[in-house]
Amino acid sequence: xxxxxxxxxxxxxxxxxxxxVDAVREVGGKYKHGWSTDIEMDYAPKGLTPDIVRLISxxxxxxxxxxxxxxxxxxxWLTKTEPTWAMVDYPEIDFQDQYYYARPKSMxxxxxxxxxxxxxxxxxxxxxxxxxxxxxxLAGIEGAENAPAEGRKVAVDAVFDSVSLGTTFQDELKKAxxxxxxxxxxxxxxxxxxxxxxxxxxxVNDNFYATLNSAVFSDGSFVYVPPGVRCPMELSTYFxxxxxxxxxxxxxxxxxxxxxxxxxxxxxxxxxxxESQLHAAVVEIIIEEDAEVKYSTVQNWYPGDENGKGGIYxxxxxxxxxxxxxxxxxxxxxxxxxxxxxxxxxxxxxxDDSQGEFYSIAxxxxxxxxxxxxKMIHLGKRTKSRIxxxxxxxxxxxxxxxxxVSMHPKAKESRNYTQCDSLxxxxxxxxxTVPYIEVKNNSSRVEHEATTSKVDxxxxxxxxxxxxxxxxxxxxxxxxxxxxxxxxxxxxxxMEAQALVAISLEGSVG
Amino acid sequence: MLSIKNLHVKxxxxxxxxxxxxxxxxxxxxxxxxxxxxxxxxxxxxxxxSGKGGYEVTDxxxxxxxxDLLDMEPEERAAAGLFLAFQYPVEIxxxxxxxxxxxxxxxxxxxxxxxxxxxxxxxxVVRAKAKDLQIDAEMLKRPVNMGFSGGExxxxxxxxxxxxxxxxxxxxxxxxxxxxxxxxxxADGVNALRSEGRGFLVITHYQRLLDHIKPDVVHIMSxxxxxxxxxxxxxxxxEHNGYADIKAEVA
Ligand SMILES: Nc1ncnc2c1ncn2[C@@H]1O[C@H](COP(=O)(O)OP(=O)(O)OP(=O)(O)O)[C@@H](O)[C@H]1O
Ligand SMILES: [Mg+2]
Numbered sequence: 001x002x003x004x005x006x007x008x009x010x011x012x013x014x015x016x017x018x019x020x021v022d023a024v025r026e027v028g029g030k031y032k033h034g035w036s037t038d039i040e041m042d043y044a045p046k047g048l049t050p051d052i053v054r055l056i057s058x059x060x061x062x063x064x065x066x067x068x069x070x071x072x073x074x075x076x077w078l079t080k081t082e083p084t085w086a087m088v089d090y091p092e093i094d095f096q097d098q099y100y101y102a103r104p105k106s107m108x109x110x111x112x113x114x115x116x117x118x119x120x121x122x123x124x125x126x127x128x129x130x131x132x133x134x135x136x137x138l139a140g141i142e143g144a145e146n147a148p149a150e151g152r153k154v155a156v157d158a159v160f161d162s163v164s165l166g167t168t169f170q171d172e173l174k175k176a177x178x179x180x181x182x183x184x185x186x187x188x189x190x191x192x193x194x195x196x197x198x199x200x201x202x203x204v205n206d207n208f209y210a211t212l213n214s215a216v217f218s219d220g221s222f223v224y225v226p227p228g229v230r231c232p233m234e235l236s237t238y239f240x241x242x243x244x245x246x247x248x249x250x251x252x253x254x255x256x257x258x259x260x261x262x263x264x265x266x267x268x269x270x271x272x273x274x275e276s277q278l279h280a281a282v283v284e285i286i287i288e289e290d291a292e293v294k295y296s297t298v299q300n301w302y303p304g305d306e307n308g309k310g311g312i313y314x315x316x317x318x319x320x321x322x323x324x325x326x327x328x329x330x331x332x333x334x335x336x337x338x339x340x341x342x343x344x345x346x347x348x349x350x351x352d353d354s355q356g357e358f359y360s361i362a363x364x365x366x367x368x369x370x371x372x373x374x375k376m377i378h379l380g381k382r383t384k385s386r387i388x389x390x391x392x393x394x395x396x397x398x399x400x401x402x403x404x405v406s407m408h409p410k411a412k413e414s415r416n417y418t419q420c421d422s423l424x425x426x427x428x429x430x431x432x433t434v435p436y437i438e439v440k441n442n443s444s445r446v447e448h449e450a451t452t453s454k455v456d457x458x459x460x461x462x463x464x465x466x467x468x469x470x471x472x473x474x475x476x477x478x479x480x481x482x483x484x485x486x487x488x489x490x491x492x493x494x495m496e497a498q499a500l501v502a503i504s505l506e507g508s509v510g
Numbered sequence: 511m512l513s514i515k516n517l518h519v520k521x522x523x524x525x526x527x528x529x530x531x532x533x534x535x536x537x538x539x540x541x542x543x544x545x546x547x548x549x550x551x552x553x554x555x556x557x558x559x560s561g562k563g564g565y566e567v568t569d570x571x572x573x574x575x576x577x578d579l580l581d582m583e584p585e586e587r588a589a590a591g592l593f594l595a596f597q598y599p600v601e602i603x604x605x606x607x608x609x610x611x612x613x614x615x616x617x618x619x620x621x622x623x624x625x626x627x628x629x630x631x632x633x634x635v636v637r638a639k640a641k642d643l644q645i646d647a648e649m650l651k652r653p654v655n656m657g658f659s660g661g662e663x664x665x666x667x668x669x670x671x672x673x674x675x676x677x678x679x680x681x682x683x684x685x686x687x688x689x690x691x692x693x694x695x696x697a698d699g700v701n702a703l704r705s706e707g708r709g710f711l712v713i714t715h716y717q718r719l720l721d722h723i724k725p726d727v728v729h730i731m732s733x734x735x736x737x738x739x740x741x742x743x744x745x746x747x748x749e750h751n752g753y754a755d756i757k758a759e760v761a
Contacts, residue, residue: 457563462600465560466610466670467588467618476613480604480653 044101050074053215056101060184060219063191073204073214080208086371087400087432088340090276090313098278100216100249176232178262179224183251186222193224197255201284201321201348209280209315209342213249217282220250225260225291234490236265252283256291258324263294265493276304276339280315289324289351294332296489298497301337306395306507308367311339318345322354325380330357332488334497335372336504344402346375349383349411356385359488361497363478363504364397364429373403373434378411378444387418390482392501393429394508400432407444414444422452423481425474425508475502511709512536512559512678517570519551519558519734528554530734531570534711536678541710543720545745546731547753552713553597555731556682560594561587574678588614589621591677595667595684597713602654607666610654611636611673618674639672643699660687668699679703680711685719697722717749730756 044055053074057067082093173180179190187194204214221237237252256262279301287293295318304311314337320329331345341364347356358374376385385405393399405416422431433450455477463473479486479498486494512534519529528551536542544552558565559572561584572579579587602610616626627635640650643665655663664684671679681700685693700710700723712723720728720742728744729736732753737760738744748756 456600458600459602461562461584462596462602463610463614464584465562465588465594466614466674467585467621468613469583469585469617472613472617476605476610477602480602483604 044099046099047096048074048098048100048216052100056216056218059101060187062184062187065195066187069199069204070215073211074216076205077208077211077215080205080211082208086342086402087398087434088342088369088371090340090369093278093313095212101218172232177226177229178231179222180235181222183217183220183222183253186224186253190222190224193255194222194253197253197284197286198251199284201286201319202282202317207317210282210317213251213280213282213317217249217251220252220281221254222252223254223262223264225256225262227258227260227288229257229260231260231262234263234265236267238267248277248279248281250281252281254283254285254293254295256285256287256293256327258288259290260288261292263490264296265490266295266297267300267496276310277302277312278315279312279338281317283316283318283345285318285320285329287320287322287324287327287329287354290326291324292328292330293320294330294490295320295345296493297331297333297335298489298493298500299333299335299337299341300500300504302339303337303366303368303504304339306366308339311368312337313340314338314343315340316343318343319348320346320356321348322351322356322380322383325351325353327351327354328357329355330359330488331374332359332485333361333372334485334489334493334500335360335362335370336500338370339368341368341370341372343372344374346377347385348377348379349385349414350379351383352380353382353384354380355383357488358385358387358389359485360387360389361392361482361485361501362389362399362401363392363501364394364399365504365506365508366395366397368395368397370398371400371402373401375404376406376416378405378407378414378416381410381412381414383411383414385414385416387416387420388484388488389418389420390485391420391422391431392425392478392481392505393422393431394425394505396428398430398432400434402434402436404436405438405446405448406436407439407441407446409440412441412443414441416444416446418446418448418450420448420450421481422450423455423478424452425455425478425505471502471506474505474508478502478505511538511540511575512711513571513573513576514555514559515571517555517558517572518568519554519565520568522564522566527568528565528734529558532731532734532736534729534736536709536711538677538709539704539706540726541704541712541723542727542729543712543714543725543745544729544731544736545714545748550731551734552731553682556594556597556680556711556713559587559680560584560592585617585621588674588676589618593671593674593676593679595664595671595679595681597682597686599655599658599663599667601656601658603656605654606651607654608636608650611650611670614670615673636669636673640669642702643669643672643695645669661689661692664688665692665696665699668696672699672703675703677707678709678711680713682713683715684712685714685716693719694722717745720745732757732760 044052050071053070054067057070202210205211223235225231254264285293301312301314322329329347335341345358349356356376362370362372364370374387387403389401391399391401401420407414420433424431431452435448437446439446459477460473463476479501482501486497489497514532514534517529517532520527532555546552559579567580574590574592577590612632619626645665655666658666667684684696688696725742728740728742730738738756
């Protein structure tokens with residue numbers, strides 16, 4: 001029909017969409033990304049020693065300063081203890097019983113054509129929903145960059161276990177002056193940038209997991225947007241943990257120079273395994289004067305089964321530093337996976353009139369535990385922050401929002417608004433809100449609103465009386481509850497996120 | 511179409527009997543009205559028929575076209591063709607009215623093994639029906655019933671009914687809170703759906719709705735039972751004389 005206006009189309013798409021429901025049906029109650037790829041891997045020996053740190057550094061062809069930087073981090077890590085303040089409970093992690101480095105064997109030598117690529121690796125990309133051309137590029141096919149692109153334009157970097165497999169649309173980005181590559185490549189090609197910024201937002205000794213990451217980070221993404229450049233496409237990284245007993249420690253470094261803009265998406269999945277797996281990433285974002293960064297995450301690591309067996313332990317340190325005046329950052333996260341989530345994407349609002357926003361959906365079902373939130377550190381004058389957190393707990397899950405809003409003495413006339421809503425499905429789960437507020441000047445204002453509610457039986461009955469089954473009804477109501485956050489996501493991600501909301505709540509009712 | 515026999519219902523958590531032996535037969539193509547004092551069990555009857563939790567059926571049966579309703583999940587009853595226009599329509603924050611409608615329509619279609627309605631076809635149909643009920647595009651986009659006026663909520667219920675094309679429609683006080691013009695719109699909406707294959711059970715307190723939707727049969731419910739049934743004149747009688755005489759007559 002050609003008379004439909006765009007507006008009306010989006011009217012159908014807002015809230016839950018048929019796709020959500022289809023997605024639920026398709027997976028038939030199973031974790032969608034639970035497949036594992038049987039690919040021959042090269043492992044470094046288990047455990048963490050200075051030799052392993054050196055090996056990782058050597059495999060990445062790193063310069064001496066970085067090797068030393070890692071080793072210093074390793075030394076610091078030995079003196080640190082795991083934090084215990086979060087409301088999460090998990091068996092002790094044996095850090096010596098982990099592999100710290102794994103990479104697909106087939107990546108040792110670059111393939112010349114698709115035929116030479118391990119078909120299983122290609123199948124992996126396909127399952128991740130990466131378009132074919134981008135699959136070719138990721139597989140390292142020579143000349144793939146010049147093949148015609150289909151559909152959407154999103155530059156992709158895929159990190160498979162410890163190794164970045166390649167980045168798409170390099171040429172086009174280069175024309176715009178944007179650098180988007182793996183961090184190991186950045187270390188080789190742009191050492192001055194890496195050296196200037198690495199560890200300046202999340203210092204080596206920041207916290208136990210960040211310190212560990214600094215010692216052993218294997219790969220991750222690097223973005224640099226030069227002054228005045230609006231990045232011509234969305235940048236996206238897919239992280240996937242595949243190998244067993246392997247920790248993933250990726251490191252992402254994003255620099256938005258003066259007056260630039262970039263939107264960055266991060267997607268994460270992992271196979272279904274009985275053993276828990278460790279993930280400790282660090283993301284650092286530097287935003288200069290008048291620049292803006294949007295960072296969106298859809299985290300769908302394997303959450304473990306309904307009895308709490310397996311799943312990813314996700315300990316992540318993400319921080320953005322609004323260094324220049326009028327710098328802006330927006331974190332949007334949809335956290336549906338992981339057995340344990342420990343994650344507080346934060347904003348340092350250093351420049352005057354800088355702005356930080358944090359939009360979060362955290363879903364915990366079955367035995368999942370999520371302790372997540374944000375820190376808004378107001379240092380500059382007239383800085384603004386906004387926090388919208390939607391926590392959904394089902395099964396026996398525990399979901400904690402932990403947030404800090406800090407107004408420093410010099411942050412005159414600054415503002416924060418926090419809205420924190422929790423939704424409970426069933427009677428065995430828990431929701432907790434832990435807001436810390438510090439205001440050290442008298443011209444700033446902090447507003448905090450929090451609600452906790454149960455999913456409303458009358459709403460569910462209303463939906464069901466119109467023909468939706470219970471899971472559909474819950475998905476619809478929960479997607480409605482999350483609407484404010486879903487709207488903050490880029491369109492393509494919003495659809496995926498809605499579907500995920502539905503999938504992760506499966507089995508939470510009835 | 512709808513056949514209710516000796517239906518006894520109590521509250522699940524309390525020892526309180528609400529329906530005490532309801533018998534009712536609504537034939538296809540007919541409109542039956544139920545009137546009765548506040549608290550006599552009219553809404554309870556409509557809830558129990560559509561499968562709301564919190565009630566326990568202690569005796570009796572309810573069948574739609576010969577199929578036992580009471581064993582089915584609410585969504586199965588809906589797919590089988592039962593529709594309840596709620597006395598108090600529920601608000602669902604963040605869920606667009608249009609999304610809600612489309613999800614409902616397609617859920618029922620799927621359950622019946624029919625093809626889903628495409629987005630464009632759906633839009634075409636919903637716009638036409640919304641126009642008849644004077645529901646503007648803005649209301650279709652807003653979250654379900656959020657901030658709707660009382661009358662808008664009721665018109666929205668009728669829009670849902672028109673979209674879902676049920677076989678058996680139960681309207682619980684759809685006329686309450688409607689202004690004169692809205693009442694006419696709702697009545698027109700209902701009358702447009704009247705057909706040979708469709709039954710209606712209209713719960714109301716007022717004759718004025720029945721001026722527009724002419725009932726074939728009128729029942730009086732009191733204290734959990736149907737105490738009297740008759741033609742349209744029974745509603746007029748209630749309008750003029752209240753329930754006292756009828757109750758006394760039966761007692
Ligand atoms: N869930 C419930 N909990 C407690 N009491 C209930 C419940 N549901 C119904 N009742 C009681 O059952 C009786 C019948 O209620 P119902 O809503 O069916 O009446 P009604 O005929 O629809 O009244 P009205 O004309 O006021 O709408 C009332 O006394 C009501 O308080
Ligand atoms: Mg009632």
